[in-house]
Amino acid sequence: MKLFRRAAAFFAAAVFFTILIPFQPQTAKADHYIASAPYSLEKGVLTLENGEKWYKVNEFENGNDYIITVKGSDDSEVMLTAANDSISEYIWHYYRSTMVTSIAPEYTTLSSRSFYLISHENQLYTVSNWWTDGDSFWEYRDGSLRYNGNGITSYLKYDENGDVPFSCTNDLSEAAEVSLYSNGEYLSRAIAVQPSAESYVIEGSGYATPTFSVKLRSDDITVDSIKWFTDGKVQSCAQLSFTADSLKNMKAGVHRVNCIIEGHDGQNVHYRERSADAAFIIAKGVIPDSFMTFSDVHEQYFFITEAIEKIMNHTNGYVPALVICTGDLVNGPTASKDIMLDRYYPQIVSYLGGLDAVFVSGNHDSGEAASIMSDNAGLGAENQRSPYGGQIYKGTSAAAALNGKSSHFAKGLTVYGLNFEASLDKINGAFYYSYDRTIEKLDSFLKKTAEDYHGELVVISAHSGLHVLGVQPESVSPYGRQISKWIGENQYNVDHSYELAKLINSYAEKYNMDIVYLFGHDHSRQESELLMTDGDTLISTIDYNNRTYDSQPLKFTYAHSGYLSTTIGCANAHFSFIYRNGDSYSFDLMSTYDDTLRHTDIKAKNTFKEPVVTTVSSAPTTVATKTTVAGTSAKKASDSPATGDSFSITGIAIPAVILMILSRKRKKI
Numbered sequence: 001m002k003l004f005r006r007a008a009a010f011f012a013a014a015v016f017f018t019i020l021i022p023f024q025p026q027t028a029k030a031d032h033y034i035a036s037a038p039y040s041l042e043k044g045v046l047t048l049e050n051g052e053k054w055y056k057v058n059e060f061e062n063g064n065d066y067i068i069t070v071k072g073s074d075d076s077e078v079m080l081t082a083a084n085d086s087i088s089e090y091i092w093h094y095y096r097s098t099m100v101t102s103i104a105p106e107y108t109t110l111s112s113r114s115f116y117l118i119s120h121e122n123q124l125y126t127v128s129n130w131w132t133d134g135d136s137f138w139e140y141r142d143g144s145l146r147y148n149g150n151g152i153t154s155y156l157k158y159d160e161n162g163d164v165p166f167s168c169t170n171d172l173s174e175a176a177e178v179s180l181y182s183n184g185e186y187l188s189r190a191i192a193v194q195p196s197a198e199s200y201v202i203e204g205s206g207y208a209t210p211t212f213s214v215k216l217r218s219d220d221i222t223v224d225s226i227k228w229f230t231d232g233k234v235q236s237c238a239q240l241s242f243t244a245d246s247l248k249n250m251k252a253g254v255h256r257v258n259c260i261i262e263g264h265d266g267q268n269v270h271y272r273e274r275s276a277d278a279a280f281i282i283a284k285g286v287i288p289d290s291f292m293t294f295s296d297v298h299e300q301y302f303f304i305t306e307a308i309e310k311i312m313n314h315t316n317g318y319v320p321a322l323v324i325c326t327g328d329l330v331n332g333p334t335a336s337k338d339i340m341l342d343r344y345y346p347q348i349v350s351y352l353g354g355l356d357a358v359f360v361s362g363n364h365d366s367g368e369a370a371s372i373m374s375d376n377a378g379l380g381a382e383n384q385r386s387p388y389g390g391q392i393y394k395g396t397s398a399a400a401a402l403n404g405k406s407s408h409f410a411k412g413l414t415v416y417g418l419n420f421e422a423s424l425d426k427i428n429g430a431f432y433y434s435y436d437r438t439i440e441k442l443d444s445f446l447k448k449t450a451e452d453y454h455g456e457l458v459v460i461s462a463h464s465g466l467h468v469l470g471v472q473p474e475s476v477s478p479y480g481r482q483i484s485k486w487i488g489e490n491q492y493n494v495d496h497s498y499e500l501a502k503l504i505n506s507y508a509e510k511y512n513m514d515i516v517y518l519f520g521h522d523h524s525r526q527e528s529e530l531l532m533t534d535g536d537t538l539i540s541t542i543d544y545n546n547r548t549y550d551s552q553p554l555k556f557t558y559a560h561s562g563y564l565s566t567t568i569g570c571a572n573a574h575f576s577f578i579y580r581n582g583d584s585y586s587f588d589l590m591s592t593y594d595d596t597l598r599h600t601d602i603k604a605k606n607t608f609k610e611p612v613v614t615t616v617s618s619a620p621t622t623v624a625t626k627t628t629v630a631g632t633s634a635k636k637a638s639d640s641p642a643t644g645d646s647f648s649i650t651g652i653a654i655p656a657v658i659l660m661i662l663s664r665k666r667k668k669i
Contacts, residue, residue: 031115031126033166035070035078035158036090044268046077046181054181055270057188060108060140062096064184068110068145070158070166071177080156080166082115082126089113094138098331099568102363103431106148106333108137119147122154122168144175190261190271192217194346195242199354199405200281200319203252210248210280212257213241221271225262231255247280252317254309254353255280276346279305279353284317289395289412289608290579294564295326295463295520296362296571299344303564304351306592307575314588314596320577321410322393323355326520326561327362327370327420327463340369356407358392360417362463362521363491367419374417378403388438389419391445395456396611412455412580412608416445418462423494433464433544434495439503446503450511455606457585458515460504465519466497466558467530468549472539474530478570488525490544498540498550508555512605514585515556516578522560523569529560529589533602557602562589580604 040047044056046067054067067090069077081090089112097107110117115126117138134150145156147168154168155175169175193215201207216223228235228242235242247255256277263271292311297303304323311320330344348357358377361370367387375381380397383390393407393415394400400407407413422438424431442460449458469475469492470485477483486493508515532538534554542548563571573592578585581601589598 031082031084032164033124033126034081034083034088035072035160035165036081036088037076037078038067038069041069041077044264044270052183054183055187055272056268057180057182058140058269059188060094060096060138060180061182061184061186062094062098064094064182064186066092066094066110067181068092068156069179069181070156071179072158072160077179078160080117082112082117087114089115092117096137096332100332102332102334104333105133106135106137108139110138119149119154119168122157122170124166124168140178140180143177143179144172145178185272186274187262187270187272190216190221190263190273191275192342192346194276194350195257195259195278196276196346196350196352197278197280197354200283203250203282203284203317207248207282209243209245210257211241211243212259212278214259214261214275216240216261216263218265220265220267221263222265223261223263226259228257228259230257244280247282250282252282252284252312254305254312255282256305276350277302277305278350279308281308281312281319281353281355283312283319285319286321286406286409287315287318287579288321288409289457290320290577291322291324291410291413291459292320292575292577293324293326293461293518293561294575295518295561296328296523296563296565296568297325298328298331298364298565298567298571300565300567301347301351303573303575303592304348305353306573307564307590308353308355310590310592311577314577314590319355319406320579321356322407322413322415323352323357324393324415324459324461324518324561325357325359326461326518327360328364328520329359329362329370330364331567332364334364335366335369337366337369337372340366341372345369345373354405356405356410358415358417358461360389360392360461360463361387361419361421363420363424365420367421370417370419379407383417387419388422388441389417390441391415392417392461396454411610412457413459414449414456415459415461416442418442418460420463423464431491432495433490435500436496439496439500442500443503446507446513450507450513452611453511453513454611455514455608457580457604457608458513460515460517461561462517462519463521464492464494465522465560466494466501466517466538466540468493468497468539468541469522469525469527471549472530474532474536476528476530477526478528478572483525483527486544486547488522492522492525493541493544495541495544498542498552501538501540501554502552505552505555513556514605516585517556517558518561518576519559520561520563523563523565523571526570528570529562529574531557531559531587531589531598531600533557533600557585557587559587564592580608583607 038046039049046054068080079090081088092110095109118125118128135148139146147154157167157169158176191214195212195214226238228237258275258277260274358374359370361367371383371385374392379400380394381392395411395413423433469487470483536554537551538554539551562574562576564575565571577588584601584603587600588596590596
């Protein structure tokens with residue numbers, strides 16, 4: 001029996017380490033790297049012997065195949081080729097690990113059918129025999145191929161006269177002059193500014209024909225071909241700006257406009273990129289004091305448009321006044337501010353279709369970028385573009401009155417963005433999560449809001465929640481089973497959550513404020529979206545390491561926003577639609593695939609009363625005026641969004657009719 005147990009333990013350990021540690025075969029002695037010549041190379045087009053053409057590009061893109069060339073002393077280019085006695089391979093597949101935690105090291109691979117391109121101590125190998133806890137990634141930058149291992153950068157080196165032609169060096173001056181070639185659907189990125197609708201428009205308002213434009217990443221790019229598409233149909237336009245005549249005078253609905261651009265530049269780099277699908281929204285009106293919210297979209301931005309479309313179908317053509325994005329906009333290790341703003345933000349704007357939106361960062365996002373994105377909206381943000389967040393929307397602010405489009409009808413909302421960085425710290429090299437430095441900032445916001453409170457709904461939009469996963473009774477999987485206690489570690493069970501919840505409770509109770517706390521994040525721990533209201537018991541972390549917690553009855557609404565993706569954990573394209581419904585707030589958890597999943601009416605404590613703002617004016621009859629920023633002009637409330645064409649205000653907000661439609665739909669569920 002003891003022998004059996006030892007054998008079983010040995011087998012279990014072997015399985016465990018096989019799972020955790022990647023397979024590390026020995027390098028075959030015959031494997032080596034050689035330089036092979038392409039059949040022809042002219043103007044950035046590399047042709048192989050079989051006639052296949054590959055095009056010069058300026059970056060790696062996840063999932064694409066590449067040929068890597070180096071320039072010799074005679075300026076001719078040769079291909080980096082892995083070979084042994086029987087085969088030689090020069091087509092390398094680039095893979096970037098993205099389905100990982102936000103604190104995971106950056107990890108990429110370059111692999112052919114039979115080999116991996118591996119750098120270790122400045123030598124090249126065809127398989128990996130080394131384990132690293134830190135970064136391990138290849139990148140192409142400024143004409144050099146670079147490998148970063150544990151923070152040390154080495155560069156591909158080429159010695160055309162040496163016995164070993166390829167190696168690596170830590171000296172940039174010795175780096176080979178490298179070019180990349182690809183033949184995929186995507187080549188180099190050409191688009192700096194994605195096409196987007198300036199705003200939603202109102203059905204029957206006589207809105208102007210919409211125009212969509214793209215801006216190139218460089219003036220050096222020459223466009224060889226551009227095709228525009230409306231709802232998948234190719235249009236007769238070959239310019240960077242496209243007037244969508246077919247979308248004029250349409251009924252309420254959502255349309256999609258995109259383009260495909262091909263081009264080249266003076267360095268013979270070739271470009272081919274498909275733009276984001278710009279949503280063009282034709283609405284019957286805007287639902288007052290309503291908003292759509294979601295979290296964890298993880299680069300599946302098309303779901304944003306589909307969620308808006310679902311709300312329009314649900315309301316017979318009406319749109320939410322505001323969109324609140326509650327973190328994890330991207331995948332992989334936490335994205336930098338520049339990558340967020342340069343690559344992802346323009347795409348998100350396209351899919352929003354001109355609806356006003358504000359943003360909160362998740363663990364995969366840059367908090368500073370999220371604050372900048374909200375500040376750019378110009379809707380009353382007071383976050384100093386801080387990575388920690390702050391107020392990101394105030395419906396009664398002068399900025400919202402001036403810059404708001406759909407949010408012009410969300411005066412009864414105030415939003416505080418609690419970025420993920422607000423809870424993140426690093427102590428002795430280890431990540432630590434606590435709300436201790438958040439409490440004072442949120443206290444200041446709530447105090448200021450309470451002093452000038454007019455019955456508005458105060459939304460605290462965060463990425464992390466306040467409950468203990470698996471300990472909170474409502475913390476269950478989509479199948480109704482309780483999830484594991486304290487699952488997700490400190491990142492999901494944040495220290496001082498109890499104190500933060502107590503602070504929010506105190507303001508909700510003392511000042512009789514309507515407050516809702518929205519969050520996401522928990523899909524990777526298989527937690528279904530929960531909703532808790534006034535009187536429910538919230539169980540929150542005090543100290544994660546000691547597994548201490550406490551409970552308190554809620555005085556505010558506490559809920560997941562809805563995981564608007566399908567790639568990780570239990571996320572299943574969910575989102576929430578929240579709106580004022582008489583003396584209540586209605587909270588609909590919805591899906592892009594199904595009907596409303598859950599409808600809850602939450603009794604409002606207050607009726608919003610818009611404050612009267614009196615300003616000094618030379619005109620004695622003027623009660624309030626809008627301040628105009630240099631270079632802009634204030635819009636009239638009766639102007640059609642984006643066009644300036646006048647329309648009747650009754651076509652925008654008729655809440656009684658909307659609520660009757662929603663009520664009828666709920667009866668069918």
